[in-house]
Amino acid sequence: MRINKLTISMSPHNHGNQSVKKIMYGVIIAMLPALAVSIYYFGLDVIKINLIAIASCICIEWLVQKFLLKGKTTITDGSAVITGMLLAFNLPSNLPWWIIVIGAVVAIGIGKMTFGGLGNNPFNPALVGRVFLLISFPVQMTSWPVAKVIDFTFTDATTGATPLAIIKEGLKNGKGISELMEGLPEYTDMFMGHMGGSLGEISAIALIIGGIFMLFRKIISWHIPVAILCSVAIFTGILHGINPEQYASPVFHLLSGGLILGAIFMATDMVTSPMTGKGMLIYGVGIGVITVLIRTYGSYPEGVSFAILMMNAVVPLINNWTKPKRFGEIIKN
Amino acid sequence: MLKTFSKGGVHPKENKISTGCKITQIEVPKQACIFVSQHIGAPAEPIVTKGDFVKVGQIIAKAKGFVSANIHSSVSGTVVKIDKAIDVNGYKQTAIFIDTDGDQWLDTIDKSDEIKFDFQNKEIEEIKAKITESGLVGSGGATFPTHVKISIPEGKVCEHLIINAVECEPYLTADHQLMLEHPEEIMIGCKLVQKITRAKKVLIGIENNKQDAVKLLSEVAKKYPDIEVFALKVKYPQGAEKQLIKSLVNREVPSGKLPIEVGCVVQNVGTIFSIYEAVMKNKPFFERVVTVTGKSLTKQSNILARIGTPINLLIEAAGGIPENTGKIIGGGPMMGKALVNEFVPVTKGTSGILLMPKNQSTRPQSCNCIRCGKCMQACPMGLEPYLLKNLSVLGMFEEMQTEHVLDCVECGCCSFTCPAGIPLLDHIRLGKATVNKMLRDKK
Numbered sequence: 001m002r003i004n005k006l007t008i009s010m011s012p013h014n015h016g017n018q019s020v021k022k023i024m025y026g027v028i029i030a031m032l033p034a035l036a037v038s039i040y041y042f043g044l045d046v047i048k049i050n051l052i053a054i055a056s057c058i059c060i061e062w063l064v065q066k067f068l069l070k071g072k073t074t075i076t077d078g079s080a081v082i083t084g085m086l087l088a089f090n091l092p093s094n095l096p097w098w099i100i101v102i103g104a105v106v107a108i109g110i111g112k113m114t115f116g117g118l119g120n121n122p123f124n125p126a127l128v129g130r131v132f133l134l135i136s137f138p139v140q141m142t143s144w145p146v147a148k149v150i151d152f153t154f155t156d157a158t159t160g161a162t163p164l165a166i167i168k169e170g171l172k173n174g175k176g177i178s179e180l181m182e183g184l185p186e187y188t189d190m191f192m193g194h195m196g197g198s199l200g201e202i203s204a205i206a207l208i209i210g211g212i213f214m215l216f217r218k219i220i221s222w223h224i225p226v227a228i229l230c231s232v233a234i235f236t237g238i239l240h241g242i243n244p245e246q247y248a249s250p251v252f253h254l255l256s257g258g259l260i261l262g263a264i265f266m267a268t269d270m271v272t273s274p275m276t277g278k279g280m281l282i283y284g285v286g287i288g289v290i291t292v293l294i295r296t297y298g299s300y301p302e303g304v305s306f307a308i309l310m311m312n313a314v315v316p317l318i319n320n321w322t323k324p325k326r327f328g329e330i331i332k333n
Numbered sequence: 334m335l336k337t338f339s340k341g342g343v344h345p346k347e348n349k350i351s352t353g354c355k356i357t358q359i360e361v362p363k364q365a366c367i368f369v370s371q372h373i374g375a376p377a378e379p380i381v382t383k384g385d386f387v388k389v390g391q392i393i394a395k396a397k398g399f400v401s402a403n404i405h406s407s408v409s410g411t412v413v414k415i416d417k418a419i420d421v422n423g424y425k426q427t428a429i430f431i432d433t434d435g436d437q438w439l440d441t442i443d444k445s446d447e448i449k450f451d452f453q454n455k456e457i458e459e460i461k462a463k464i465t466e467s468g469l470v471g472s473g474g475a476t477f478p479t480h481v482k483i484s485i486p487e488g489k490v491c492e493h494l495i496i497n498a499v500e501c502e503p504y505l506t507a508d509h510q511l512m513l514e515h516p517e518e519i520m521i522g523c524k525l526v527q528k529i530t531r532a533k534k535v536l537i538g539i540e541n542n543k544q545d546a547v548k549l550l551s552e553v554a555k556k557y558p559d560i561e562v563f564a565l566k567v568k569y570p571q572g573a574e575k576q577l578i579k580s581l582v583n584r585e586v587p588s589g590k591l592p593i594e595v596g597c598v599v600q601n602v603g604t605i606f607s608i609y610e611a612v613m614k615n616k617p618f619f620e621r622v623v624t625v626t627g628k629s630l631t632k633q634s635n636i637l638a639r640i641g642t643p644i645n646l647l648i649e650a651a652g653g654i655p656e657n658t659g660k661i662i663g664g665g666p667m668m669g670k671a672l673v674n675e676f677v678p679v680t681k682g683t684s685g686i687l688l689m690p691k692n693q694s695t696r697p698q699s700c701n702c703i704r705c706g707k708c709m710q711a712c713p714m715g716l717e718p719y720l721l722k723n724l725s726v727l728g729m730f731e732e733m734q735t736e737h738v739l740d741c742v743e744c745g746c747c748s749f750t751c752p753a754g755i756p757l758l759d760h761i762r763l764g765k766a767t768v769n770k771m772l773r774d775k776k
Contacts, residue, residue, distance in 0.1 A: 006658075006673065007660045008673060011664075012667045013671065014666040014667070014749065015696065016751075018751075019752050019753075023705070118703060120701065275706030275709050276709065327585060329715070
């Protein structure tokens, strides 16, 4: 039989089973445990906020691609969904819908599409949106509903501060850590997620489950989360050792705020993190140190978002500095 | 722990579906089309003209210069023309066309199946001359003339003779089958090459997915001092020369240098078998084992094919071209070449013919690079494929050179692993070619 049409192409003629879509949907699956815990503690508001954030992120990406760039639209690749979810994870559950939409516009419109869309953005889009909102709407962004077990109603929950904010405020008013800790949830509660905070950041256990899933699927490597968590633990451990009344314990720092969410889901964003293991470690340690500096000496109680954005900015330098060792490299004397 | 190389590498689906298929012979083709350039280096010069009658094994084109190889007739018959034909790469090359008439071999060739063990009596010069004469080239696919490879430059010492029996390409089983059917011959071949290179040790590296071959060769090797067989962890591209040296003796060949720099000479196991045939049986390199495979092919085969046989005859013997064929690959899926049609003849470097169904013939759609760094983790040479690709797109070839683009072995791990489906290797090849041209122009 004569074959009429043969495909001619250069090798390799087979392809591994990975695709961008698979990676993106893997991340989304990994975020589901944290989402579930969030719904458990904050109620159906969580779903509402997630839907608003995801829908507006997708819409804005589509609008920009369709009418500004006039190119093909890639909203199905899942990256806008992740940005939307991550943005929602970083918001308090009682935020008005229009603020979320503004956040999405900034995240996708400015944080991502301005630079050329997926893969070209130097900063994590969700964090760009989140920090923009934090600076523009400081009151709404920091009034956190108190976590309580689900009652399946849309309620105007009572609001309270996060553990980090309580510590910061207390220290400013001259109280000691041991006194302040009494008013805070137990570590086990914090580990499970029973505390005030943004939607997705409260439950360490759920986030870690997601992280292990991503490690297993090879979506992330261990370097960045481990570097961040270890550097925070060591740095706060030293400070705590110097003056336990002035500085909270490492365990408190690890479990509070958005540290674990940031370490596992946001700092590990492939696009905005270094490529080599060595580079990832440097990047992770940088994030850890800056986070602790902001938390203990800065005016904000929480610093993970700022730390990640700052380290995002130096990723190209890190990449340039930590080139892989070439095979058979000749060392010049 | 099985030995392997440390940096990079991928593990594509092995798909060795023709494993265990006996090496079969097929009918001699009616017309053979033998290229004068089937090796790296200068094309050989035809020494026959139209109308000449040639026998099987007769030299028909002579090596031109040191880095070149003789070409022998694989059939007996009349030379009908010397003309251009399309080769494996899709280029037109000079070829000698011979119309077959019977199957008359040169009298000097020992056609018997008897194994000749008297390798100890052979003088070094005699072995060398035989290898040069017989037009041997590396049969793994790179087709570097063997006599060049075994010439140890002055001042260098060869410690290890490494036999590449890795066959890390998916689908291919030609070397595997050869080892199963001719272990003694391979050992004798090793001894012959050891003699010329004065290597202290002969190390045979086989990937662990061929345990029967590891077992058999280990058993046979007991009779021969200094020959050792190693099972290696299955990882692509272990069969790349530098990676294999790293796996077996843990030495890194310096960038831009040859294996002899670290005291190693590497030979493909197929070449070793041909060396045995050339030296002990007087048989020049005019036939080789070719794996004919593909998931929709009815009869998976390992065929001993005459060089110059159009591959459609091989595919016929393997059950004919399946209807859904979308791509015919000369070689394996990772480094093989897509053929322009099914009439391309077998050459010295054809290790396999792989038929891909239509739905696997096209590449995945590519999207933006998401900077995941998987290409860097996969690169066995420690390069940054994403960066090289960007530089290539921007036309920054000088920068590509400083980024060691010339170290690239074109194994394809980067393109294989890229989740965004970017054809990284295409861009890198373009860069490599341009940098090479720049260097030539500078001279």
